Amino acid sequence: MRKAPTPVRTARRNVAGAAAAAMHLPNGADKRERILAVAEDLFFKYGFLGTTLDMICAALRTTKPFAYYYFKNKQEIFETITWRASVACMTAMKFPADDRRAAHVKLAEGLHRFMAACVANFRSGALAYRDTVSLRPQFQAKLRRLARNFYADLCTLMEEGRANGKLTFEDTKLTARAIVSVGAFMYAWYTPEGRLPPDAMVRELTSILFKMVGLRAKPMRDPVSAGKLRKA
Amino acid sequence: MRKAPTPVRTARRNVAGAAAAAMHLPNGADKRERILAVAEDLFFKYGFLGTTLDMICAALRTTKPFAYYYFKNKQEIFETITWRASVACMTAMKFPADDRRAAHVKLAEGLHRFMAACVANFRSGALAYRDTVSLRPQFQAKLRRLARNFYADLCTLMEEGRANGKLTFEDTKLTARAIVSVGAFMYAWYTPEGRLPPDAMVRELTSILFKMVGLRAKPMRDPVSAGKLRKA
DNA sequence: CCTACCGATCGGTAGG
DNA sequence: CCTACCGATCGGTAGG
Numbered sequence: 001m002r003k004a005p006t007p008v009r010t011a012r013r014n015v016a017g018a019a020a021a022a023m024h025l026p027n028g029a030d031k032r033e034r035i036l037a038v039a040e041d042l043f044f045k046y047g048f049l050g051t052t053l054d055m056i057c058a059a060l061r062t063t064k065p066f067a068y069y070y071f072k073n074k075q076e077i078f079e080t081i082t083w084r085a086s087v088a089c090m091t092a093m094k095f096p097a098d099d100r101r102a103a104h105v106k107l108a109e110g111l112h113r114f115m116a117a118c119v120a121n122f123r124s125g126a127l128a129y130r131d132t133v134s135l136r137p138q139f140q141a142k143l144r145r146l147a148r149n150f151y152a153d154l155c156t157l158m159e160e161g162r163a164n165g166k167l168t169f170e171d172t173k174l175t176a177r178a179i180v181s182v183g184a185f186m187y188a189w190y191t192p193e194g195r196l197p198p199d200a201m202v203r204e205l206t207s208i209l210f211k212m213v214g215l216r217a218k219p220m221r222d223p224v225s226a227g228k229l230r231k232a
Numbered sequence: 233m234r235k236a237p238t239p240v241r242t243a244r245r246n247v248a249g250a251a252a253a254a255m256h257l258p259n260g261a262d263k264r265e266r267i268l269a270v271a272e273d274l275f276f277k278y279g280f281l282g283t284t285l286d287m288i289c290a291a292l293r294t295t296k297p298f299a300y301y302y303f304k305n306k307q308e309i310f311e312t313i314t315w316r317a318s319v320a321c322m323t324a325m326k327f328p329a330d331d332r333r334a335a336h337v338k339l340a341e342g343l344h345r346f347m348a349a350c351v352a353n354f355r356s357g358a359l360a361y362r363d364t365v366s367l368r369p370q371f372q373a374k375l376r377r378l379a380r381n382f383y384a385d386l387c388t389l390m391e392e393g394r395a396n397g398k399l400t401f402e403d404t405k406l407t408a409r410a411i412v413s414v415g416a417f418m419y420a421w422y423t424p425e426g427r428l429p430p431d432a433m434v435r436e437l438t439s440i441l442f443k444m445v446g447l448r449a450k451p452m453r454d455p456v457s458a459g460k461l462r463k464a
Numbered sequence: 465c466c467t468a469c470c471g472a473t474c475g476g477t478a479g480g
Numbered sequence: 481c482c483t484a485c486c487g488a489t490c491g492g493t494a495g496g
Contacts (some may be wrong), residue, residue, distance in 0.1 A: 031483085031484095045365065046365055046366070047279075047281065047363075047365045047366055049279070049281035049282055049366070050281055050365060050366050052473085052474070052475080053474090053475065053476080054473095054474090054475095062484080062485075063484085063485060063486075064475085064476075064477090065476095065477080065484080065485070065486090066483085066484060066485065068476070068477080069482085069483075069484085073475075073476075074475065074476090129417070129420060130362050131279075132420075133277065133278055133279045133282060134278070134279055134281070134282045169440075169443075170436065170439060170440075171436050173427075174433075174436050174437060174440065175440060177414075177421055178414045178437070178440045180417075181413045181414045181416070181417035181418075181420075182409075182410045182413045182414070184413070184417050184420065185361070185412075185413035185416050185417040186413075188361060188364075188413075188416065189409055195405075201406075204402065204403050204406050205406060205410070207402060208401075208402075208406065208407060208410045208444065211401075211443065211444060211446075212440065212443060212444060214443075281494095284493080284494070284495085285494090285495070285496085286493090286494095294465080294466090295465075295466055295467080296466095296495090296496080297465060297466065297467090297496095298465055298466080300496075301465070305495075305496075306495070306496095469496105470495105470496085471494105471495100471496095472493105472494080472495095473492105473493085473494075473495105474491105474492080474493070474494075475490105475491100475492095475493105476489105476490080476491095477488105477489085477490070477491105478487105478488085478489075478490075479486105479487100479488095480485105480486080480487095
């Protein structure tokens, strides 16, 4: 029983789809971005180890030295995609130092931004949440630092809001874990072609997160900075 | 830059740990189970494609033909472990036909059982939730059928409880997705050696799930059948 | 159940 | 300094 032929054949069948993802970019645009777009699609479908450089290059209708001109190796391609998605999702709880709004107001905006980033980056997000085990320990550590900061910001806002009597929840850290789980595990079920359009999906999921921290308000509109978190 | 040597070296360093996992079984017990115990540990650490049969055999201090005597191939080892975990987690919402209790009471027990199964099987559960992409399409379909039944049972109880005025939530299907996410994504952060002992962890996480469906009650005690869902 | 291997394919690079 | 490849093959490892 061989495992390789199946994914390769499947990949060839889907070459058109992967290439189409790259087509969205302007014709003369950075070829590096074309590689990343195709690689993201294949990494999402087959995982890091299940995707070969030949598959990526076949989808690009090019050869390996072309990819190696832009990237040192397969790891670098993967880490570039993963890092972008992680930064997009994990900076949602950052606010400028002079932002004087109440904690629960900031938290509401932060949760909305987090959910919007998870929906917009659900493919590349999967690489960070699902494929971590095959990554370089240094890169894993870098991702962990980013996540630690996110959790710190999130827990701070949660506890401040609770101290102000605006929120209700029990274990702060576990509630934060549960919140992140909802965004992170989306790779397993979400598809943009589903029942709800992305904006409605973000709103519905955000209202579930609100409920988890005992926040009564509804997510009103797209948060101001959500656009910046979307993929280019 | 070579990638293979690193995981292999790491695996060899951890051979003692993986072997220790197998030691918990009685000496003359089924050798098949020893293979599964060691394999579960390594699959959890390195993923399906990142784990080689040589790594498993090194941890068992044996050679490949030994493993191939008990299993057809690497896929079969993986699927055996993954199937057990999936069944444990995904049957939590099943109740006998003559169980006449109210929907919200059954749901409370079901959520508790689900969470207990996720905590007890967090390692093997990761294989089902994280490594699906490298699996045989047939096995993926089998897992999807199991999940579909679980979601159907879960959503039915949720909507019945809501119709009875005992629960509050908005989108049924998305709330169900969010609930499963909390259990499924645990592979990314849970460790039995953490702050809370497993029983307390199950209780805390279950109360978060209760909140998501607007259930006021607290998880009281271990559900009767939770023990049966634990790993042997 | 082990020693000894196989067909193939992996990521990555050579010269042109 | 950059783009865009080719045919052939490197050292190692995969599942079996």
